[in-house]
Structure formats: structure tokens, C-alpha cells
Amino acid sequence: MDVGAGTHTQPHAPHATESARAPGAKKTQPMDALIIEGGRPLAGRVPISGAKNAALPVMAAALLAPGEHVLRNVPSLADTRTMARVLEKLGARVEFNDHVCRIDTTRVNSVEAPYDLVRTMRASIYVLGPLLARFAAARVSLPGGCAWGPRPVNLHLEGLNAMGAALDIDHGYIVGKSVKLAGAHIRHETVSVGATAQIMMAATLASGTTIIEGAAVEPDITELGRVLIACGARIDGLGTRTVSIHGVERLQPIDCTIIPDRIEAATFLAAAAITGGSVTIDHCDPEHIAATIDKLTEAGCDIHAGPREVTISGPVRPAALKIDTQPYPGFPTDMQAQMMALCSVADGTSIITDTIYLDRFTHVPELARLGARITLDQNTATIDGVERLQGAPVMATDIRASAALVLAALVAQGTTRISRIYHLDRGYEALDQKLAALGARIERIKE
Numbered sequence: 001m002d003v004g005a006g007t008h009t010q011p012h013a014p015h016a017t018e019s020a021r022a023p024g025a026k027k028t029q030p031m032d033a034l035i036i037e038g039g040r041p042l043a044g045r046v047p048i049s050g051a052k053n054a055a056l057p058v059m060a061a062a063l064l065a066p067g068e069h070v071l072r073n074v075p076s077l078a079d080t081r082t083m084a085r086v087l088e089k090l091g092a093r094v095e096f097n098d099h100v101c102r103i104d105t106t107r108v109n110s111v112e113a114p115y116d117l118v119r120t121m122r123a124s125i126y127v128l129g130p131l132l133a134r135f136a137a138a139r140v141s142l143p144g145g146c147a148w149g150p151r152p153v154n155l156h157l158e159g160l161n162a163m164g165a166a167l168d169i170d171h172g173y174i175v176g177k178s179v180k181l182a183g184a185h186i187r188h189e190t191v192s193v194g195a196t197a198q199i200m201m202a203a204t205l206a207s208g209t210t211i212i213e214g215a216a217v218e219p220d221i222t223e224l225g226r227v228l229i230a231c232g233a234r235i236d237g238l239g240t241r242t243v244s245i246h247g248v249e250r251l252q253p254i255d256c257t258i259i260p261d262r263i264e265a266a267t268f269l270a271a272a273a274i275t276g277g278s279v280t281i282d283h284c285d286p287e288h289i290a291a292t293i294d295k296l297t298e299a300g301c302d303i304h305a306g307p308r309e310v311t312i313s314g315p316v317r318p319a320a321l322k323i324d325t326q327p328y329p330g331f332p333t334d335m336q337a338q339m340m341a342l343c344s345v346a347d348g349t350s351i352i353t354d355t356i357y358l359d360r361f362t363h364v365p366e367l368a369r370l371g372a373r374i375t376l377d378q379n380t381a382t383i384d385g386v387e388r389l390q391g392a393p394v395m396a397t398d399i400r401a402s403a404a405l406v407l408a409a410l411v412a413q414g415t416t417r418i419s420r421i422y423h424l425d426r427g428y429e430a431l432d433q434k435l436a437a438l439g440a441r442i443e444r445i446k447e
């Protein structure tokens with residue numbers, strides 16, 4: 001569906017799809033695998049890349065303001081490249097070079113985000129609100145589920161409908177036509193990162209004020225809010241559970257820098273902990289990973305945080321833990337699988353409950369193949385720590401489950417082969433290269 005009159009009707013802007021793929025970035029083959037020899041404590045310094053979950057909404061927000069947006073420290077990942085392709089499909093020009101993503105949305109001339117792209121990355125739905133806000137129309141595929149189960153988007157749709165979008169579902173697509181968004185008072189019983197981002201973006205150009213009660217306060221969301229304010233949006237209450245967005249006529253393009261990836265940072269801390277190594281993570285924000293630092297300290301790690309770095313020394317053997325995942329600033333669900341790998345070799349019995357996703361446990365049977373002793377009861381895992389894990393062939397199933405298998409393989413006796421690591425490459429930039437630089441015996445092969 002092309003956007004209506006009064007918008008850009010130039011022929012499809014010739015945009016270099018290839019440029020959306022960062023040069024030099026290994027294009028992951030569908031069946032790459034990792035071979036890992038366990039038993040080496042990690043040592044050294046590792047730079048943390050830009051945050052995937054902060055970059056994706058900011059990339060979509062570029063649709064709100066015509067012009068060239070410059071996003072710096074954007075991680076080179078399958079997911080950010082997918083978002084670039086979605087934007088190009090809409091007619092934007094995207095250049096992605098050396099972690100700088102230039103997005104020119106002057107000539108956006110379509111409002112359709114197709115199923116074949118959206119199904120590969122749920123966050124593509126972030127274009128919905130901006131398209132409705134700027135073009136008064138959208139046709140965005142429903143994202144469907146993910147590796148571990150249903151991922152509803154009702155809070156996104158209810159919020160936009162409360163603002164007057166009157167969205168229809170037509171053959172698997174979310175459709176909005178001649179939409180004029182108006183402010184609304186929206187209350188979320190469930191904290192939703194995506195819905196908070198979606199509604200906040202749409203509300204920047206709506207008439208009147210939108211209030212979100214029960215808003216997410218993840219750093220990715222407060223950062224999105226800061227970027228929108230820098231574009232000219234009027235937002236109060238960022239970082240609190242009640243955010244107010246006062247609509248404005250138009251926004252300006254932005255030059256911004258993406259915050260460090262707190263989940264990548266926390267994953268490297270867990271990797272140092274599980275191997276009993278000593279690692280410094282650079283370019284991170286210790287405040288964003290406070291919940292993980294607390295749990296790893298409880299597990300017996302020695303951790304020192306500087307302004308932009310954290311140094312960790314792992315214990316000979318981690319102590320058992322009890323973890324309940326919570327919305328930020330609680331313990332992140334995106335670290336649940338990685339901490340389960342650590343608890344697999346802990347001294348004692350650990351209990352991990354995921355209160356955010358009740359079915360995010362596809363890593364459990366794969367960890368069991370490495371010798372982990374885990375029993376599941378609904379959304380609670382009981383992990384009886386073992387002295388040693390044994391290397392074996394295993395299969396990655398989603399981004400964080402893959403990271404959990406890498407951590408377990410780093411400490412397992414012998415060789416582990418992890419297949420389908422395209423899952424890993426969706427959310428971690430050059431994880432194998434960064435681990436090898438810390439002394440891990442890890443090799444990427446073509447299966």
C-alpha cells in the first residue's frame with residue numbers, strides 16, 4: 001500500500017540494499033556452528049557493543065522525522081540489518097558502515113512491512129506507530145511467535161487503538177488507514193518494553209497528551225525517550241512508571257549514540273564467572289547491570305565497577321542462587337538462560353523462576369545434554385549443580401539460549417559443537433571472536 005496524497009510520491013528511492021549489510025561483517029550462513037574446547041578461564045578486556053534493544057526502536061523512530069538521521073555505536077547484528085531492510089522496504093535510504101547507521105526517511109513511499117521480514121524479527125513491529133503517526137496509515141505484518149512461544153502484541157494494538165488508530169487485522173496484517181492519532185490515558189498492568197516504546201513513538205506526533213501508566217523503565221526505553229526529546233518531542237517522566245508525551249507538529253532528524261548493550265555486558269560477566277576467569281568489560285554502564293552484578297557477587301565473584309567498566313574475578317566454584325526475573329531494574333529475563341548455565345555447575349541447588357516469559361526454557365534440554373541436572377515445574381527450574389559438565393553436540397534455539405550453551409561449553413570437559421548459531425548472531429556481535437580474544441578455544445565452522 002502506498003502512502004496517500006500529500007506524502008512523498010517520488011518513485012522508489014534507489015537505495016543500496018547491500019549497504020544495509022555492514023561491510024566486513026560476516027554474513028552468517030544458515031548453518032554455521034561453533035566448536036568449543038572447555039576448561040580455559042577467560043582473561044583480559046572485552047569491549048561491549050551498542051545495545052540491540054536500544055538500537056532497534058531508535059532505528060524505527062527515524063520514520064517519525066523526514067531527513068537524514070545518524071545513529072552511532074549501532075551493533076552490527078542480524079537484527080539491526082533486518083531492521084535496516086524493513087526501513088529500506090518502506091523507501092528509506094540506509095547506509096550501515098562501521099557501526100554508524102545513516103537513515104534517510106525523506107523519501108519513504110510505502111507503509112507496508114511484509115511478513116517475510118517481520119517474521120524474522122518481531123521488533124519490526126516498531127515501525128507501526130511511527131508510520132501511523134507520520135503517514136496516517138500502515139500495513140504491518142503480525143509478528144507471530146518466537147522460538148519459545150507466543151509473543152502477543154495486544155498491548156501495542158490496544159494502545160494505538162486507544163489513540164484513535166482503529167486498526168484492523170486483515171489476512172495476518174495490522175492495517176490502519178486515514179488515522180489521526182490523539183492523546184490517550186493508557187494503563188499497563190503488565191510492564192511491556194515493546195508496547196511502551198510503540199506508544200511513546202506514536203504519541204510524539206499525536207494531538208494532545210498521552211499518559212502511559214505502568215511504563216517500562218528499561219534503559220533502552222529511557223534512551224529512546226531521550227532521543228525523541230532530542231528530535232523535538234515533549235516527554236515528561238522518563239525513567240518512571242508514568243510517562244507523559246505531549247504531541248508536537250513535527251520532529252527533526254537526529255544524530256545520536258546508542259548506549260552499551262547491558263545484556264552483552266552481563267553475559268560476559270557470567271562467562272568470566274563460569275570459567276573462574278578474570279575479565280574487565282569496557283564501554284559498559286555498570287548501573288544498567290546492577291541486578292546481575294548483585295547475583296554474581298552472591299555466587300562468590302569478586303566484582304569492581306568503575307564509571308564505564310566492570311572487572312570480575314570468578315570463584316573456583318559458584319555458589320547456588322535463587323533468581324526471579326522481573327522488569328527492570330529487577331533481574332532481566334534476558335539473562336535467565338545464561339545464569340542457568342552458571343547454576344548448572346554451582347555448589348548446591350539453585351532455583352530460577354522466569355516471571356516474564358513462562359515458557360522461555362528451550363535451553364533446558366540442551367544444557368541437560370551437557371550433563372546439567374535441571375527439573376522444570378511450570379516457569380520454575382530447579383538446578384542441582386554438578387562438578388563437571390561434559391562436552392557434546394547441542395543446538396541453539398534462540399538468542400539467549402545460544403549464549404547459555406556457549407557459557408556451558410566454556411566450562412565443559414572436552415569439545416562442544418553448537419549448531420544453528422544464526423540465533424546467536426541475531427543478538428551478539430562477534431561473540432566468538434571476543435571470547436577467543438579472552439583466551440577461549442572457540443572456532444566458527446561451516447556445517
Ligand code: EPZ
Nearest residue numbers: 053123152153154155156190191192193194195334356399
Ligand atoms: C523486549 O521484548 C526485548 N526485545 C526482549 O529481548 C526482552 O526479553 C523483553 O523486552 C523483556 O525484557 C527487544 O527489546 C527487541 P515485553 P518485548 O513486551 O518488548 C507480555 C532479547 O533476547 N506482552 O516487555 O517483546 C509478553 O508476553 C529479546 O534481546 C503482552 O502480553 O517484551 C511478556 O510476558 C528477547 N502483550 C511481557 O509482556 C503485549 O502486547 C513482557 O514483554 C506485549 C507483551
